[in-house]
Amino acid sequence: MGPIGVFDSGYGGLSVLKEFAALLPNYDYLYLGDNARAPYGTRSFDCVYEFTLQAVKHLFAEGCPLVIIACNTASAKALRSIQQRDLPGLDPTRRVLGVIRPTAEAVGQLSHNGKIGIFGTPGTVASGSYDIEIKKLYPDFEVYSQGCPLWVPIVENMEIGTPGAKYFVKKYTDALFGKCADIDTVILGCTHYPLLYDDIREAVPETAQVVSQGAIVANSLADYLRRHPEMEQRLSKGGSITYTTTEHPDKFSDLAEIFMSRPVTATRVEL
Numbered sequence: 001m002g003p004i005g006v007f008d009s010g011y012g013g014l015s016v017l018k019e020f021a022a023l024l025p026n027y028d029y030l031y032l033g034d035n036a037r038a039p040y041g042t043r044s045f046d047c048v049y050e051f052t053l054q055a056v057k058h059l060f061a062e063g064c065p066l067v068i069i070a071c072n073t074a075s076a077k078a079l080r081s082i083q084q085r086d087l088p089g090l091d092p093t094r095r096v097l098g099v100i101r102p103t104a105e106a107v108g109q110l111s112h113n114g115k116i117g118i119f120g121t122p123g124t125v126a127s128g129s130y131d132i133e134i135k136k137l138y139p140d141f142e143v144y145s146q147g148c149p150l151w152v153p154i155v156e157n158m159e160i161g162t163p164g165a166k167y168f169v170k171k172y173t174d175a176l177f178g179k180c181a182d183i184d185t186v187i188l189g190c191t192h193y194p195l196l197y198d199d200i201r202e203a204v205p206e207t208a209q210v211v212s213q214g215a216i217v218a219n220s221l222a223d224y225l226r227r228h229p230e231m232e233q234r235l236s237k238g239g240s241i242t243y244t245t246t247e248h249p250d251k252f253s254d255l256a257e258i259f260m261s262r263p264v265t266a267t268r269v270e271l
């Protein structure tokens, strides 16, 4: 038995972990942020794959039977290779899941006109993962994506709500709605972006809803555990959250507390 591993390049996965802890509080969670090497959003496919595989191996070594890649960039660039190529050799009884598929599944219930906007890192947008996953499920939907290279640095540097943040939120929002003015559902396809929610909500036209994926991914995990009792039974249930980072733990804890809205004590690990 072991905790659910939750991985992100940095702080962003905490916006997903917070929803896991709210919906499924009985499980133990082990969070890993690769803050020392974040952001991943502008890195190559090979690099993101290599870093993500190291993280998965580390979380397996720490005893996690199930790992959630709570990072869109890593889900887009590394998840499939890890599931198909690496997992059979590492341990075929463990599972690695991502955040893009459950989010793509949810848009069918959210949108009325089938016009979807995606904000993501340049890496997620370049991968085309959202277009592919949404169109597999809803072939008639139109998907418009906008890379937002400066939003992760704005969050990581705690510039949320500042005039600079508002400027770059408006810039990328205008660019997205310049591609299609009728988008009715905007997905925050990067786990860092919920921290910019207020600024984004202000910039996006009132006719469109702005959707954070944390709650969607948490509901999908609950559903997965209901459908997979053999995995559910392997998860330890002490209600604890352990935070680990590849950066200095004090630096991590300061911003992590803002994400989690609760005190955070982290330890440093090497991958």
Ligand code: DGL
Residues within 6 Å of the ligand: 008, 009, 010, 012, 013, 038, 039, 040, 041, 042, 070, 071, 072, 073, 074, 121, 124, 152, 189, 190, 191, 192
């Ligand atoms: N939080 C990550 C995501 O969901 C991106 C952050 C980064 O660029 O490292 O895509």
